[in-house]
Amino acid sequence: MITTALLFFPLVVGLLLFLLKGETVKKVALGASIVEFLLGVVAFVNFNKGNGLPQYELNIPWIKSLGINFHIGMDGISLLLVGLTTFLLPLIILAANRNSYKNPTNLYALMLLMQFGLIGVFTAQDAFLFYIFWEVALIPIYFIALLWGGEQKVKITFKFFIYTLAGSLLMLVGLIYVYFQTPAPHSFSLTSLYELELTNGTQSWLFWLFFFAFAIKMPVFPFHSWLADTYTDAPTPGTMLLSGIMSKMGVYGAIRLLLPIVPQGIMEWGPLAITLAIIGVLYASLMAMYQKDYKRLIAYSSAAHVGLIAAGVFSLTHNGMVGGVIQMVAHGISAFGLFYVVDILVNRTGSRDLDKLGGIRVVAPNYATAFLIILLASIALPLTSGFVGEFLLMAGIYEYNSWLAFFGGLTTILGAVYMLKSYQKAVLGDKTEISDKFHDLVLQEKIILIPVILAIFILGVYPKPFIEIAEPAVKNLFSLMSITIK
Amino acid sequence: MEVIKAIPLNHYILLSAVLFAIGVMGVLVRRNAIIIFMCIELMLNAVNLLMVAFSAHHGDGKGQVFVFFIMAVAAAEVAVGLSILIMIHRNTETTDVGFLNKLKF
Amino acid sequence: MTHYAFYFLSFLAILSALMVVFSKNPIHSVLYLVLTFFAIAGHYLLLNAQFLAVVHIVVYAGAIMVLFLYVLMLLNLNVDAEPKNKTWVKVAGVLSGGMLMLTLIATFSKAETQALVQKDPSIGVTANLGKILFNDFALPFEISSILLLSAMVGAIMLSKKEAKN
């Protein structure tokens, strides 16, 4: 029941928003997202932590003739990501408030629709439904990036859309194939797909069909070329949605579909996948080092982090998986935070160019502090949100292969290099012309940043509740995989 | 008329095939729309002949009835085709098919 | 005798068909086409389709070809004013037409070697045809009216001169 409410509430409000005009839109959108967050909290509180199976289920037939059900529900992993979505959206909406976007009605409506799609992806328990939501989530973000993007928006969003869609089409092929492998009457329900016993050869190529879709979405090297442009060019709310939540869809998809359906394929190709992920981590880190555009820098750093998550998940170790799930949440929060502080920067100074910024801490100490905290979370300082997940990920990867862990770990060094360098260039230093335009955080910005910072520390110091939620689901996942691994 | 026995059905098929192919050839080599129409008529007639031959072969009247419909269609087509031709001629003073190449790519 | 008739008519049909294609003057083409139609009508007669043969002459030679002639006259196309196709187009046309012919011939050369036997010589009789047409094929017959009607409406619509305003 609560899943249904969580799923459809943003849709309904989002559609209603199209009918509204003016200032009320912002208030309604914000109110709705807060209500949604409270729903998320309710789901969180009532969740049965001992159980790794989906809870709060709704299962009604949808397309009977093809064995497709409207089946939604949440296990621990879903719940955490849904929680992340509901947590971030009010903040994103609030963050968007300050910028005066033209046609705000549409923007807010699209954001809520985006939330609908994302929650759909995270709660779908039917593979077909999953695919539908997977695409549905793509549409609003495409339009957000297209309508409110920067100068190159048309080209960039186009590439983004086609690239990700091409990937998901491959996933569709894979899904249809496995659908036909289920015993008649065929079914798309995840449970029946999990029970499949596919031959090794089949799993071997099926792996790629799924992997491409998820690899592009995450993105994993070398499928990342859409990322930086899109992140940079999209309006900040869009970028936040993309990096904060949407980049998790790929990993989530891998966890939900790839691992349990083609475990043997992972056995075969996992080494390659994990190597690609690690290469991507280093590659993105290196590129981030070179960037002068702050948004682009964060975009690449985000890719590096997600790459590490992917590597952890593909390591098929308990720690890697749990770490991946926790890190998804943590990275979502810190990525949002980073893009937000940069947005403040751009908003006040009109520039994202690191060479032109500087001296901001002189006039805005609170801002600088908040920035630093979020930045530290992003480079995984212990006791902040980034550390718990990253350590578990590293542990998982190490269990898989120590060299990969070493190379993946280099990102913690490189991350510190580019993050601190950029922080120094943008925020530290003596007063400049740029900093004269700057003033310290205002109330609204504080309202956004305080929850983020609190979340960073809660996740860093007391991640137990979150781990407890994720763990049974992860265990369940492994048990599913061992059923299928012969 | 027992004598007709001597002619294999095959020959009818080949005859219509040849006539049909000649019609096709005509459509291909000529540029005058009217001649092309005529060649198409020729193709239809090849079909008619084949139909009648099969009809006779099967001892079944349906084939011949079908030929009636083909004739009706042919008549209708010719009427429409020629009126299109007239319309075009009125606008362009030509019946050259090669002239009609403004819509392309 | 019919034997010879068949081959003669076939020869005539093919020859005049070729002349339709290769005559330079459209009028000549029309006349050769009429000749072809007569040859085909002869075949119909050989196949015991007398009624059809008559209708064929009436419709094709009588109506359709007259219409062609009429349009030729109307548009004053009786002279050879057709622009020549490029040679390669002609060659290509002839070649592909020939290929089509060869393919069909190759397909059927071994197909039905048995002789054509008229199981029921009376099917071509008007009465029999009428029975089939108005029993089994009543609906197509009626629907044909729509075909002709729409052709009529269309022909009128296209060829009528607009009142210039």
Next chain:
Amino acid sequence: MKELVWLVPVLPLIGFLIISLGKNYFSKSIAGILASVAVLGAFVISLGIFFEMNGLHGKAFTLVLFDWISTGDFKVNIAFLVDPLSSIMLLIITGIGFLIHLYSMGYMHDDEGYAKFFSYLNLFVFFMLLLVLGDNYLLMFAGWEGVGLASYLLIGFWFKNHSYNDAAKKAFIVNRIGDLGFVLGIILIYITFGSINYATVFGEAVNLTSNMPVITAITLLLFVGAMGKSAQIPLYTWLPDAMAGPTPVSALIHAATMVTAGVYMIARSNILYTLAPETLGFVAIIGAATAVFAATIGIFQNDIKKVLAYSTVSQLGYMFLALGVGAFTGGVFHLMTHAFFKALLFLGAGSVIHAMGGEQDIRKMGGLKKYIPITYMTFLIGTIAISGIPPFSGFFSKDEILAHAFQVSPLLWGLGVLGSLMTTFYMFRLFFLTFFGTFRGTEEQHHHLHESPKTMTIPLIVLAVLAALGGFIGVPHVLGGNHWLEHFLAPVFKASEVFAHGHKLSHTTEYVLMAVTVILTIVFILFARNKFVSKNYVPSTDDSKLTFIPKLLTNKYYVDEFYNTIIVKPLNGLASFTYKILELKGINLLVDSVGKLVVFTSSVVRKVQSGNTGFYILAMVVSIVVILIINLFNK
């Protein structure tokens, strides 16, 4: 009292939170007092714990607060371990920390970031306490990185100056390099032992045999972490730069406490290291090399803080030498005495700088003895202590190290002595150049010269006392002492005793060694006095006149430049290559060209649609023929 151990880190944390969140709401002097009181409170509790621990004869005590990260078989608590080692570390951190807080109240009095400074100091103390109190490696690592952060913040305290920021950044990044090793080491411990709790790990380690590759790997990885944090070759370069921070910071973080975290960590993991003699050898070599190497650089430095910084690196090298030769107690002992005298020296240097109005170049000082007598006296004590003249504290600790080194290898001992002599030389060079001779600064500075306020001198005096007398807690048996410290720490190092082998030195040898060292030291002091006081030599400010070796040393062996050439520049080049060539010209182009290919194909293929009906029909006929032919053959 020990149940209150949680208060020890929490008090500074509270101090940090109150000051950082509320600094706009109360006057800045309150911030200083609050911070100092927080650390004082921690110190008082630490004292209580220490005495309790002393009474318990080393029985360890663990206070579990809550689950931190626990998933699957990986379980880590936020839990504090109180044992002799940590209790003594607590004392050093909170005690010296408090003195430095006190000192800072004077030193930083006029700084606009006064409150901020104290909040950072408190934050540092919190993390440092976390580091030593954690009952597992991960919590140690949390503190480890936390102190790195505090160090970053404090080095870059004057953030308007970009060279300071660079130094801060450098410190953090170099530390991160070490930290990667540390993290991997922790993970390997977890994989090997199934836990990263000290109790479990050490408990199981006792049953292992020596020389297992995995243990060697673990210890090496951990040592990489120590290299970074404790500024050993090759990761020492950040520490001299870290002097950019305010002087109390240098005293607290970059001399007394944080940089010794590596020593603490190895001492804590002594059992693992004992099991890996190869690593120990490596640690000893690195330590000795660092000790000598840094000392050579120290001889030619003219910045008062830089000299002390290199001396710190060098002294840290001693500590690692100690650990490497298995003298864990000696390492900790030296850690402690070094904390006293180096803090003293730094604070003294701070006092000098304070007096000189910010001037740090010793070539522009001279003759300060009469202007700032307290500083002079205390600085003298510190200098003597570091030089290892008995009975000052440095003598005992250094002697213990050298004795153990000799046990393992006379060569190591030789290196140790060489370093020690150089230390003596440059410390007295510093001392003489600063306090003797004539004043070489500007007139304005001359007018300004004044002794520091009480808040600054009291810590100096206290530390001077400690530096002078601190060595008596570890008087060796050979000198008739009973080495209280060794007994106190014995429970921590007990397990590794089992594996320690090697013969005890005879008393005669020890006496000889001591005598040789002390005599040589005094010779060097006299040499320095001769050169800098009698001959009044002042190093030239013109670097171009230097001959090869002094030039090399003045420029710190060009190590920074070397790293710049072989690491920083190639890395930046690689980044630029990755982005400009691989990404933009490679992957991006590849992906885009798929799209372009489609568009291009489209532009070509569409030409087929020529608009010519004849061609269309021809194409159709050809297609039909092809289809028919294919079917003809397919039948």
Next chain:
Amino acid sequence: MKALLLVSGLGFLGILSEILNFKKFIYKLSIVGLLAAIVVTFLEWDNPTPAYFNNMVYFDNLAISFIAVLLITGLLWFLMAESIFENDGLQSDKSTLVLFSIVGAVCMVAYNNITMLFIGIEILSICMYVLAGSKKESLGSNESAMKYFLMGAFATGFLLMGIAFIYGASASFDVMEIKAYMSNSPQNIELVYTGIILLAIGLAFKISAVPFHFWAPDVYEGAPIQVTALMSTIVKTAAIAAFYKLFTVSFGSQEIVWSTTLSYIAALSVLIGNIIAVFQSNVKRMLAYSGISHAGYLLLAILANNAAGGTALTYYTLAYSVATIAAFTVVANVASVKGSSDFTSFEGLGKKNKLITISVIVSMMSLAGIPPFAGFFGKYFLFTSYLENHSINLVIIGLIGSAISIYYYFRLIVNLFKGESDEVIPLSLTSKIVLIIAIILTVAMGIFPEIMNGGW
């Protein structure tokens, strides 16, 4: 059956209106009549005696669904095409022709005898030839009519040749009898083979599948926009329905004969249609090429050779028709203001024209096959029906085509948001109705894809 009669009657009324001078009402009359026909059609659902006139026509549920699709499309078309029934002496002619073409289409859908199929095709074709040329003074329209006619008639020749061969082999025109003949290992194998192939070619021409597609882009571009809309919806729906019935019912047992050929035709259609569409600058022409690619997708249903293919086809044709009509409605309205249907005409319209924007987004996404719009499910059903007993290769080509198609469909969407323009395109009431209905249908079909899956 009643719908067939009703629409024929409406057509006659059209002619009468010319004579009896009630031209003004014929437009509204046609709409009401079509509505009635839709109702009547649905009343015939689950017809216990589907065969009429000695098995000439057969109104089973599949046929009825297709007729419903045709009539709904026709109705929407009438609403969108209001402008061509204004200020023109030809409105009765046009309405007659359109209604008759629907009659032809219905014959093509409901035939049970190849005669009916042939006549239906011809009625539809002849009406289309004329309608394509109905903008008499426009050279484009002339050229379009001429090309369509020439090639259409030419293709009819092949179609007839095919029919003749099939008749020659089976001695029957009845779909069921041919089926019976085909399933009992037919003699005269050459006749059967060639007949089937030629029929396939003739019908492939009608649905404009590659390589028999050449007429489509030129004709679509030259014809009046409204007529293009009609051609790309009704003609395609009727032809593919006829194609499906003939090949799965009559020739279903001879799959081996036609499956390879049709597979290649389908694959080529998808690829070439999509690829050429990428480079188009005119929206009409782009939609023509997109129509070619959709012909390729539609062929999958025939290749599936099962009942699910039929179901999928009804769904797909409705989804496709509705989206296409919506697209053409927008194109027609924009072109009437801007004077051209080039992509550039659409620039900047996204700002002030909400309905147009939403329609374009929804229809293009539906055509591109992006969930949750109807087009996605259409494709999905086609693919699954095909995959039930075939390998995945063709589906992969289809998906590649889909990916390419996004490029040009989205180009239109993107164009709406390019540049700054405050221009407002006025929409007539009927256009608005069409667009709203189309949007609702497209979304509703996506959310409830089962609505088309009544059991038959």
